[in-house]
Amino acid sequence: MTEFLTFNLEQAYKEIKEQGQAQAITTKEAYDALVEDFINDKIDLGEIDSDQDTEQIINSLQSRWDDYHDNLMIK
Numbered sequence: 015m016t017e018f019l020t021f022n023l024e025q026a027y028k029e030i031k032e033q034g035q036a037q038a039i040t041t042k043e044a045y046d047a048l049v050e051d052f053i054n055d056k057i058d059l060g061e062i063d064s065d066q067d068t069e070q071i072i073n074s075l076q077s078r079w080d081d082y083h084d085n086l087m088i089k
Contacts, residue, residue, distance in 0.1 A: 026056075026071075046079075
């Protein structure tokens with residue numbers, strides 16, 4: 015598994031899940047866009063180093079769609 019030295023994927027997923035619930039995101043397309051926006055915000059804030067493989071981070075988080083969808087509280 016790829017290791018992200020200063021970035022915690024599990025914590026990021028939790029934050030994305032909370033944002034998605036707050037925004038009533040219920041489609042894969044909207045979830046994928048949320049993930050991309052979230053990562054871009056983290057880059058802008060300097061929480062993700064530009065040397066990190068952001069494409070892999072985004073793919074890893076987007077692959078959690080089934081977990082997110084299965085645990086929706088806003089179905």
